[in-house]
Amino acid sequence: SNRNILCSKQVYTCLSSSGFKMALDIQGIRINPGIIQFFDCDVGVSQKCHVSVKNISEKTRTIRFYAPQNKIFTLKVKEHEKNVASGLDHVACIEYTPTDENTQSDRLIVTVDGEVIPVPVQGMPRQPVLEISDSVSFGVVVVANKVVTTNVKLYNRGSRPGEFRFEYSGSRPLSILPPHGSIPPKSVLPVRFDYITKEPGKFNEEVVAVLEGRTEPQKIAVFGEIVERQLELLSPATGEPMPCVHFGSAFYGTDKIEAAVLFNNAPEPVSFVSILEENAIGQESGPVNKSANLAEAKECTNPLTSLVCMIPNQGTIAPYQKALVCFRFSPRWYKSKRSFHTTEDSPPKQDFALFMYIQLVGTQTDSASPDSHRTQLEVALTGTALPILLQVSPKPEVNFGAVQLNNPADAAFTLANQSEDGLPVLFAFRKIAHFNARPERGQIEPGRELPVSVTFCPRQFGNFDVQLEICILGEVADDRQDPLTRRLDVIHSVFMRLSGSCRVFGTQPAGRFNPGITPLVANEVGLCTDTRFDELNERPVQPPLAALVAHTNARLHRHAVSADEGSGGDGKRRKQARIAFPNDRAASLRPSERHVDYCTLFTRVKRHNFVDPDYAYEDSEVERVRQHKQGYADSQRKRTENLIVSQRDRRLKRFENDRDMGMIPAMGMRPVKLGLEDLRPDTPPPEPPNKVFQLLSTKEIQDVKETAANQTAKDGLGAVPMSQKEKEECRMLLRPQELHQVVITPAPSISASSAFVPWSPAS
Numbered sequence: 001s002n003r004n005i006l007c008s009k010q011v012y013t014c015l016s017s018s019g020f021k022m023a024l025d026i027q028g029i030r031i032n033p034g035i036i037q038f039f040d041c042d043v044g045v046s047q048k049c050h051v052s053v054k055n056i057s058e059k060t061r062t063i064r065f066y067a068p069q070n071k072i073f074t075l076k077v078k079e080h081e082k083n084v085a086s087g088l089d090h091v092a093c094i095e096y097t098p099t100d101e102n103t104q105s106d107r108l109i110v111t112v113d114g115e116v117i118p119v120p121v122q123g124m125p126r127q128p129v130l131e132i133s134d135s136v137s138f139g140v141v142v143v144a145n146k147v148v149t150t151n152v153k154l155y156n157r158g159s160r161p162g163e164f165r166f167e168y169s170g171s172r173p174l175s176i177l178p179p180h181g182s183i184p185p186k187s188v189l190p191v192r193f194d195y196i197t198k199e200p201g202k203f204n205e206e207v208v209a210v211l212e213g214r215t216e217p218q219k220i221a222v223f224g225e226i227v228e229r230q231l232e233l234l235s236p237a238t239g240e241p242m243p244c245v246h247f248g249s250a251f252y253g254t255d256k257i258e259a260a261v262l263f264n265n266a267p268e269p270v271s272f273v274s275i276l277e278e279n280a281i282g283q284e285s286g287p288v289n290k291s292a293n294l295a296e297a298k299e300c301t302n303p304l305t306s307l308v309c310m311i312p313n314q315g316t317i318a319p320y321q322k323a324l325v326c327f328r329f330s331p332r333w334y335k336s337k338r339s340f341h342t343t344e345d346s347p348p349k350q351d352f353a354l355f356m357y358i359q360l361v362g363t364q365t366d367s368a369s370p371d372s373h374r375t376q377l378e379v380a381l382t383g384t385a386l387p388i389l390l391q392v393s394p395k396p397e398v399n400f401g402a403v404q405l406n407n408p409a410d411a412a413f414t415l416a417n418q419s420e421d422g423l424p425v426l427f428a429f430r431k432i433a434h435f436n437a438r439p440e441r442g443q444i445e446p447g448r449e450l451p452v453s454v455t456f457c458p459r460q461f462g463n464f465d466v467q468l469e470i471c472i473l474g475e476v477a478d479d480r481q482d483p484l485t486r487r488l489d490v491i492h493s494v495f496m497r498l499s500g501s502c503r504v505f506g507t508q509p510a511g512r513f514n515p516g517i518t519p520l521v522a523n524e525v526g527l528c529t530d531t532r533f534d535e536l537n538e539r540p541v542q543p544p545l546a547a548l549v550a551h552t553n554a555r556l557h558r559h560a561v562s563a564d565e566g567s568g569g570d571g572k573r574r575k576q577a578r579i580a581f582p583n584d585r586a587a588s589l590r591p592s593e594r595h596v597d598y599c600t601l602f603t604r605v606k607r608h609n610f611v612d613p614d615y616a617y618e619d620s621e622v623e624r625v626r627q628h629k630q631g632y633a634d635s636q637r638k639r640t641e642n643l644i645v646s647q648r649d650r651r652l653k654r655f656e657n658d659r660d661m662g663m664i665p666a667m668g669m670r671p672v673k674l675g676l677e678d679l680r681p682d683t684p685p686p687e688p689p690n691k692v693f694q695l696l697s698t699k700e701i702q703d704v705k706e707t708a709a710n711q712t713a714k715d716g717l718g719a720v721p722m723s724q725k726e727k728e729e730c731r732m733l734l735r736p737q738e739l740h741q742v743v744i745t746p747a748p749s750i751s752a753s754s755a756f757v758p759w760s761p762a763s
Contacts, residue, residue: 024119027112028057031119036108038096038123040159046097051119053110054089063090066109072097073106073121094121101125128162128185130211131155136193138224140267143200150193156183162212166191166220170205173198174222193222200226229266231317231358231377236261236324247329247383249423252347253491254474255689256329256383257484262358264317271361271736272317274310276354276695277378284353301350301385302332305695306688308354308381311483313693314736326484328477330689331385346387354381356695361736388472388492389418390425390444400456400500408457409500415452415470417444426488430469434458435498437468458502470494479692533599534575548601580607696737708743 024034032052041047055061063084067075077092084090094108104123109116132154141148156162165180173196183189195203204223211218235242236259250256264270277283285304301307311326333347358377393414400409417425428441436455444450458464472492477483536548577597598607611618617625655664688694721727734742 025056026117027115028055029061029063029110029112029117030054030056031110031117034119036094036119036121040126041096041098041123042126043098043100046095048093048095051092051094051108052089053084053091053112055084055086058086060085062111062113064111065090065092066111068094068106068108068121070104070106072099072104072123073108075108096121096123098123098125126159128156128160128183128213129158130162130164130183130213131157132191132209132211132218132220134218134220136207136220136222138193138195138222140225140227141197142229142266142268143197143226144229145196145198147194147196150195151190152193154183154189154191156185156187156189158213159185161185164212165210167208167210167217168205172203172205174205174207176207195222195224197226200228202226227266229268229270229360229375231270231272231360232263232265233358233377233379234261234263234322243378244380244382245327247327247381249384249386250329250331251386251388251423251472251474251491252331252333253476254331255477255486257477257486258327258329260325260327262317262323262325264319264321264323267319269316269318271739272315272358273361273737273740274313274356274358274695275701276305276308276356276697278304278697278699280355283355284351300334302330302334302688304354305697305700306690307331307352308356308383309690309693309695310356310358311693313695316736327379327381328483328690328693329381329383330477331383332686332689333385333387334686346389347385349387350385352381352383352385355379356381359740361740386419386422388425389422390427390470390472390492390494391416391418392470392494392496396495397497398454398499400498402501402503403456403458404505405458405461405502408455411454411456413452413454413496414449415444416449417446419446422446426473428471428473430471432466432468434460434464434500435466435468454496454498456498456500458500461502461504463499463501465497465499468496468498470496477689479690483693531579532576533579533604536579577604577606696740701741704741705743 022034023030023032025031030053032054033049036049036051038047038049051065053063055063061084062081064081065075065077066080067073074095074097075092076095079090082090092108096104098104103125106121108119108121110119111117133152136150136152138148138150154164161182161184163180163182166176168174168176175194177192177194178189181189202223202225204221207220207222209218209220233242234240239261242260245258245260247256247258262272285301285307307330309328309330311328315323317323329352331350331352356379358379360375393416396413398411398413400411403409415427419425424446425444426441427444429437434457436457438453438455442450454468456464470493471490472494473488474491475486476489476491477486577599580598580600594609594611599605600607652664655661721730
């Protein structure tokens, strides 16, 4: 093969000259050219070629030329024999004049010091010289029922057009275009080898090329390897196949993420899209929301397309490349918006078993087809959604009562995680004024309890009625930053009702004592002015006063009132009277309150209340003022009552007949007048999770196909965009998920005979 390649290169070099410029070194001389060849010769047209014999030895050589025996080769030289010194040469000329179109061969004899050296001489007429590679390789391709193409160049290095023909008798789906034809001189023709990738495996076929100008046909080896194009889901820890993704258990409102490796085990890049298979055999799911509007749905979980997702849900993978993908399980529980005011029940425990497959873009193989494993990868997803069962005992309500300022009161509670086979609950108390919880946060294992104390420590006066929120924390994914990481967020709340009040409690001022000559017990002006007689036996007066010394034994002056103390009337009133101490009203005879009785300690005689007419009304004057105001009030009330009666009689006058009998139709049924504060917007429905990475579903794809199939065909095609929106859509590059939803209808049936176009050189 190397010799043939070398000869081909020699022929290609001589296309533009009559002599073959290749030197030959032998016996101390250099003959250039070593082979004398005449190409593209016409009958009767002479061609010349100069032959140089150079002495490359260190001594003088005797060089002689002998002409070829064939008369069509003529030797022209000045001296046939010549002594040539070292470094010089002896030149001769060979003239070739063909008489026919046959190839002529002879030799030129060169003698060096009597040694004979033959130099071949060839004369070739115009003829085609066709060359093509003896092997065609398709490389490694995938099974896709598509046509793969390899181009091979056919060269004609001659001076005449050459005919060619390719013959293949095998059973493989191999075709050659063009199968036959003619190639002009000094030109190159691309030959296309097509192969349909139907079955996997290696192939090595033989194609026979019949080329003009060659005595024997050339055999071309066509070989390649077809492999199955498939995606593999591998475990990132072990690298083993991962047919099922187990999420385990997760609370409602949390996100569970499992990682995997998607491997493109093929020599070509592939674009994929993940699709959720709804209503698959073996699928297990709970009461899923089937309504598009979450606000009108009953109690249910979120849609399956948002319950599980794959990140990324579409993309392109290079040949034999591995890409990290993550599967996310996001159970949610939507409560009914329209219902009676009842106690909300906990969501049920629900097991999920779903199926999704990773579809290669550009293939529409049915999942039930036996060849579906070549175009899609099925993945099973299992997970369990658990409710949060956190109970507050003995009850989530407590009243701390009335406490003093900065005087705390405590209440003990118990938080119990009632989920026996569930997950630990991570909780935290939300901070609220005047109430403190200890511990502020913690974790409760399944089936365990945790004691909690709540302290009421008011820092201002007033009544307090608040709700203490117990926040249940869980891991939630954040698609706005990094979809593969999770953060702690509130997924559930339990409320405790706490109430209490902070009031002012009166305290007796402490006595001030003089360490001098004053007695140990002394009366202070203005102290204990609100002490009553019936309180003396219940609690002692603080500070101790000298006026109360031995008051219980002093009955000398109480003989006038002893008979009235045990009966009602004045006796009861005197018991509730306040004690008049000797010096409790310094420099004043007026009582603190006019209608409050003050009696002396021993005789129980009412203190004289002096009313100065220059500064205050007497009792008679007060009574006259009251009667004067009462007259005006009675007159106004009577006038109002008369006005109401007249208006009622005027309104009922039109209904005093036999039909209405004095009854007003729809009396009392008045529409409610709504204010601006009552016109509140409706609560928006909750946004489903995984909206950015939401999966396609088989039901959605089927709906798109049915909608496209039911559309009526329209005359004409709007191929030129007119509006700005159409221009932007034409510049948009479709992603794999969007490209997979492209449906072309109606699907025409094309026969092979109508689609076949015979090849011609003009085409």
